[in-house]
Amino acid sequence: MGLCFVLTISFGLCFVSIFAELQRFEHPTKEDGSLSFLVLGDWGRRGAFNQSQVAFQMGRIGESLDIDFVVSTGDNFYDDGLIGEHDTAFEESFTKIYTAKSLQKQWYSVLGNHDYRGDVEAQLSPLLRKLDNRWLCLRSFIVNADVAEIFFVDTTPFVKMYFTDTKEHTYDWRGVPSRKAYIKNLLKEVELALSESTAKWKIVVGHHAIRSVGHHGDTQELVKRLLPVLQANNVDFYMNGHDHCLEHISDTESPIQFLTSGAGSKAWRGDIKGTNREGLNLFYDGQGFMSVKLNQSNSEIVFYDVFGKVLHRWNTSKQLHSSV
Numbered sequence: 001m002g003l004c005f006v007l008t009i010s011f012g013l014c015f016v017s018i019f020a021e022l023q024r025f026e027h028p029t030k031e032d033g034s035l036s037f038l039v040l041g042d043w044g045r046r047g048a049f050n051q052s053q054v055a056f057q058m059g060r061i062g063e064s065l066d067i068d069f070v071v072s073t074g075d076n077f078y079d080d081g082l083i084g085e086h087d088t089a090f091e092e093s094f095t096k097i098y099t100a101k102s103l104q105k106q107w108y109s110v111l112g113n114h115d116y117r118g119d120v121e122a123q124l125s126p127l128l129r130k131l132d133n134r135w136l137c138l139r140s141f142i143v144n145a146d147v148a149e150i151f152f153v154d155t156t157p158f159v160k161m162y163f164t165d166t167k168e169h170t171y172d173w174r175g176v177p178s179r180k181a182y183i184k185n186l187l188k189e190v191e192l193a194l195s196e197s198t199a200k201w202k203i204v205v206g207h208h209a210i211r212s213v214g215h216h217g218d219t220q221e222l223v224k225r226l227l228p229v230l231q232a233n234n235v236d237f238y239m240n241g242h243d244h245c246l247e248h249i250s251d252t253e254s255p256i257q258f259l260t261s262g263a264g265s266k267a268w269r270g271d272i273k274g275t276n277r278e279g280l281n282l283f284y285d286g287q288g289f290m291s292v293k294l295n296q297s298n299s300e301i302v303f304y305d306v307f308g309k310v311l312h313r314w315n316t317s318k319q320l321h322s323s324v
């Protein structure tokens with residue numbers, strides 16, 4: 001600490017300690033080595049806009065898949081995140097909504113741009129984990145679940161518009177003292193962790209889409225900065241929210257599947273972008289969620305609507321003993 005302080009003064013070299021290495025969590029797989037989880041995004045509206053109906057169906061599907069955990073792709077609390085640790089929206093939009101037995105598992109969450117409009121540190125606070133021990137939200141972190149390694153990436157700081165276009169909204173940038181340094185360090189950490197990973201399936205989760213034909217479309221900053229890192233490191237899936245829809249797009253240059261699950265509550269925007277539709281397998285702009293099932297040789301992705309009806313399935317298989 002003292003040395004770091006001295007270095008900061010003399011050389012400004014202390015980023016290594018300001019931006020610590022990505023925190024890791026171990027999550028055991030089932031006895032047979034398989035893993036299953038649900039993916040949900042853009043949800044916290046105190047049950048409104050079919051949030052409760054989606055939650056009910058998640059409970060049902062979660063039960064039948066015997067899920068190990070839930071992944072939240074961000075925009076956890078609308079409209080403007082939480083106002084503080086004691087904001088009752090936490091209970092009203094999370095604890096009291098996802099009440100099914102099968103959903104009483106660990107939730108791993110990233111932050112969305114709407115979360116950055118409130119007290120961003122409230123969502124990261126250990127106090128929320130005490131109020132509801134399912135909750136775990138961090139900016140960027142890694143979950144090692146043996147058969148799969150999941151890399152959670154804080155994508156909001158990548159989007160330049162949030163820093164320049166501040167007339168309509170304000171963002172809580174505590175923790176992001178310098179956008180440039182933050183992104184650079186984060187990419188370095190993600191690249192290192194991905195390159196060292198020996199997991200059968202490598203999954204990256206962020207709030208913003210890399211590829212989307214929905215309302216917001218592709219996130220250019222991620223296409224430019226994050227996508228090459230994923231392509232170079234054998235990532236299988238990139239999962240996100242942000243566009244309030246369900247989508248599956250296959251990368252044209254790599255095996256990466258882009259999966260949008262941002263339909264946890266308000267949806268039905270009705271706009272599908274006519275531009276780049278290459279690799280599009282599913283676009284559904286109503287409410288719903290996604291499930292993921294993995295073992296050493298197979299993966300199965302399924303999308304569901306607000307009635308729990310299957311909209312789309314995608315299977316991939318890998319050789320049992322190959323190293324990548």
Ligand SMILES: *[C@@H]1O[C@H](CO)[C@@H](O)[C@H](O)[C@H]1NC(C)=O
Pocket residue numbers: 049050266267268286287306
């Ligand atoms: C709830 O879901 C139904 C069925 O998809 C849909 O018709 C309805 O518009 C949705 N309600 C809201 C408020 O989004």
Ligand SMILES: *[C@@H]1O[C@H](CO)[C@@H](O)[C@H](O)[C@H]1NC(C)=O
Pocket residue numbers: 295296297298
């Ligand atoms: C993985 O799951 C598939 C389909 O559920 C099954 O056919 C296969 O035997 C499983 N493989 C292993 C290694 O458990």
Ligand SMILES: *[C@@H]1O[C@H](CO)[C@@H](O)[C@H](O)[C@H]1NC(C)=O
Pocket residue numbers: 300313314315
């Ligand atoms: C994917 O695999 C599951 C078994 O794990 C099977 O039930 C399902 O029909 C398969 N889906 C497709 C589209 O092949």
